Amino acid sequence: MTRLAVDPISALEERGFDIQYLSHAKSILFGEFGEQVHELAAVLSALSLPMTEIIGSGGGETKFTQRTRKSLDARGWKKHNFVVAKSIDGLEREATSHEVDHVRTVPGVGTIGCEIEWNNKDPFFDRDLENFKRLHADGAISVGIIITRGSSLQSKMMELVRRFASERNIVNFAWLAAAGVEPTPKQRAHISDRANRAKDPIDFAEAWTSNFVSNKFGAATTHWEKLQARVSRGVGNPCPLLLIGIPASIVVFDNATVEQLDEENSPSE
Known part of the structure; x- marks a missing residue:
């Protein structure tokens, strides 16, 4: 097997990606899966997220997530349903299944499992980490990888949305509609209440920005700090893990009209 000397994950870290290895994952990945690490890094290094897709994210899987999945799939990181069966004297007594969105198997070497949690409810981290733990214990995977919103993207989300509002001259609901939003x-009522209250009203754009970010990318969604909270208390241990946080630097401001998806006011991937 070809072993590549360059560390593409460090290159991602230099670009602002959050990177963390747990339980000797780095040694395993670079010792046994060098080519596959480069495949993953190639996908991540090419990521670009138009601001209009952040604003238009709704109740379905975002275009950004779809593009990322397709790019991984094209490199052999396919969805797979692991079925673990237990038998006594040749008779199956129990079977459980664990679906992983992206799996990369190298014959004779091992298997990597990868999940993308762009914007889901944060308990999905518990599901992913426990799945990886069980699959590793059963010998089904060598390493688990989780990709999510990084710390810089989460912390700068308010700033990014404010900039969108400023550039699109969002001063009322009519201008929001003109931008495709x-x-x-319920959201309109909350925005109106804050912008039109008699005591200490706030700017319409600020009221909308605050409401949008809290609804779409709030503290209870999947992002780097929530993932850190899980692994720091041992969730997923002792499965070797590579954790990756996507940075704010991938966001680009475009002039497109927002294509807003139908939603139920809940976060999704």
Whole structure:
């Protein structure tokens, strides 16, 4: 097997990606899966996220996530359903299944499992980490990888949305509609209450920005700090893990009209 000397993950870290290895994952990945690490890094280094896709994210899987998945799939990182069966005297007594969105197997070497949690409810981290733990214990995977929103992207989300509002001259609901954004009735009421209250009203753009970020990318969604909280208390241990946080630097400001998806005011990938 070809072993590549360059560390493409360090190159990602230099670009602002959050990177963490746990339980000797680095040694395993670079010792046994060098080519596959380069495949993953190639996908991540090419990531670009138009601001209009952040604003338009709704109740379905985002275009950004779809592009990332397709790029991984094209390199052989396919969805796979692991079925673990237990038998007594040749008779199957129990079987469990664990679906992983991206799996890369190298014959004679081992298997990597990878999950993308771009913007889901944060308990999905518990599911992913426990799945990886069980699959590793059963010998099904060598390493688990989780990709999520990085610390810089989460911390700068308010700033990014404010910039969008400023550049699109968002001063009322009509201008929001012109940009392709249609808040739900509940969101409209909350924005109006803050912008039009008699005491200490705030700027419309600020009211919308705050409401949008709290609804779409709030503290209870999947992002780097929530993932850190899990692994720091041992969730997923002792499965070797590579954790990757996507940085704010991949966001680009475009002039497209927002294509807003139908939603139920809940985060999704």
